[in-house]
Amino acid sequence: MASSSSSSLKYTLHQYGTDNDLQKVGVWDVDIANKNKYWIIYIHGGAWRDPRITLETFKPTIDQILLACSSSSSSSPCSSNSSIAAFASLDYRLSPHPSFPQDPAATPPARYRGARHPDHVDDARAALAFLQARYDSAANYVLVGHSAGGCIGLQMLAGLCSSSSSSSPSPPPSSAPFVFPRALVSFEGIYDFAGIAARLGPAYAEFLAGAFGEEQGWNGVAPLEYKGSYGERWREGGGGPLVLAWSPDDELVDEPEIDAMERRLRRDGVEGLVVLKDLRGNHDEIWESGKEVARLVEVALERLRGGGA
Numbered sequence: 150m151a152s153s154s155s156s157s158l159k160y161t162l163h164q165y166g167t168d169n170d171l172q173k174v175g176v177w178d179v180d181i182a183n184k185n186k187y188w189i190i191y192i193h194g195g196a197w198r199d200p201r202i203t204l205e206t207f208k209p210t211i212d213q214i215l216l217a218c219s220s221s222s223s224s225s226p227c228s229s230n231s232s233i234a235a236f237a238s239l240d241y242r243l244s245p246h247p248s249f250p251q252d253p254a255a256t257p258p259a260r261y262r263g264a265r266h267p268d269h270v271d272d273a274r275a276a277l278a279f280l281q282a283r284y285d286s287a288a289n290y291v292l293v294g295h296s297a298g299g300c301i302g303l304q305m306l307a308g309l310c311s312s313s314s315s316s317s318p319s320p321p322p323s324s325a326p327f328v329f330p331r332a333l334v335s336f337e338g339i340y341d342f343a344g345i346a347a348r349l350g351p352a353y354a355e356f357l358a359g360a361f362g363e364e365q366g367w368n369g370v371a372p373l374e375y376k377g378s379y380g381e382r383w384r385e386g387g388g389g390p391l392v393l394a395w396s397p398d399d400e401l402v403d404e405p406e407i408d409a410m411e412r413r414l415r416r417d418g419v420e421g422l423v424v425l426k427d428l429r430g431n432h433d434e435i436w437e438s439g440k441e442v443a444r445l446v447e448v449a450l451e452r453l454r455g456g457g458a
């Protein structure tokens with residue numbers, strides 16, 4: 150029978166890069182050698198800069214998934230646990246946060262938060278490549294991202310990172326082949342940088358400029374404005390479930406974000422698209438509780454079992 154909390158699972162923290170302390174990924178072993186089961190891999194949010202939001206923020210979700218299983222008689226929620234090989238959650242280099250200033254002269258480079266796009270997405274990709282090189286079962290995974298983390302998931306799909314552009318200054322530290330996720334879940338995601346900044350004001354423009362530089366460059370890197378076809382990319386990667394979710398209680402990311410991304414993915418003919426706009430809880434309450442994230446993971450796994458549609 151399953152363990153009922155993340156703290157009862159074997160946990161390993163790996164450093165996947167050497168530039169920065171934040172290049173690390175935590176792995177919780179459920180049945181890690183089983184290649185028929187899925188990894189559930191999490192990318193946290195925090196506006197690309199909040200040092201308080203770390204890989205640890207996935208724990209409530211892990212706990213909720215395990216709890217649903219250990220307390221259930223057999224069926225639905227439990228089925229997700231029985232198909233999970235491992236959980237993983239990654240940190241990535243962060244951009245500067247004005248409320249948590251660092252003196253560049255006095256801060257060791259490995260502790261300095263000075264990242265700029267494509268650092269965040271390059272790191273996420275490097276973390277996945279690291280896991281895939283290290284664990285035979287890790288290419289079979291569901292990728293889950295919150296807010297900026299959801300954006301990173303879609304940027305990876307769109308190839309909006311240095312490793313897949315010819316002008317790449319430095320490829321990610323791992324040379325291992327990188328396998329796309331079997332399913333992608335993005336909740337409370339940011340997709341339209343210019344749009345959200347125009348609607349919600351200068352605080353948004355501030356963190357977007359911190360992560361992506363001057364506003365003229367935003368459309369070249371925002372998931373909504375990707376120049377290629379998500380339909381083609383997603384089909385190449387296997388074409389499994391792609392879940393977009395949003396809570397009407399979200400006080401930080403508004404409904405036009407998910408609506409625009411949904412329209413875009415439909416226009417590109419992405420099959421397997423699932424759109425859920427009935428999450429409960431505000432922007433951070435959702436991961437703080439983990440219940441709704443557990444539900445999204447279950448939706449993705451159910452669709453995967455149902456044949457990928």
Ligand SMILES: N[C@@H](CC(=O)c1ccccc1NC=O)C(=O)O
Pocket residue numbers: 193194195196197198199246295296297298356401402
């Ligand atoms: N706590 C963050 C703010 C934040 O996370 C955020 C704010 C508005 C819209 C989305 C956000 N997070 C997305 O990852 C900060 O202090 O910058």
